[in-house]
Amino acid sequence: MSNKPARTLSFKCAKCTKPVTLYLQKVSACSHIQPYQGICKCGEVRYHATGDKDAVASFLANPHEGWSHHH
Numbered sequence: 634m635s636n637k638p639a640r641t642l643s644f645k646c647a648k649c650t651k652p653v654t655l656y657l658q659k660v661s662a663c664s665h666i667q668p669y670q671g672i673c674k675c676g677e678v679r680y681h682a683t684g685d686k687d688a689v690a691s692f693l694a695n696p697h698e699g700w701s702h703h704h
C-alpha cells in the first residue's frame with residue numbers, strides 16, 4: 634500500500650463519453666490537493682482533484698490559470 638496519489642486516472646468525457654486519461658499535475662502552489670487534468674480527443678478538458686475537500690471544491694470551481702489558494 635502506498636499513500637502516493639495515482640499518476641493517472643480515467644474518466645469518461647462529459648461530452649462524448651469516451652474515456653479520458655487524466656494526469657497528475659505538479660502544482661507547488663498548494664499542498665492540500667493533488668490536481669489532475671486531461672484532454673479528450675473531442676477537445677473537452679476534464680479536471681479532477683483529490684485531497685482536502687474544501688480545496689478540491691475551490692479548485693474544481695475555477696481550475697484554470699489564475700486559480701490561487703484561499704483559506
Ligand SMILES: [Zn+2]
Pocket residue numbers: 646647648649650651673674675676677
Ligand atoms: Zn470527449
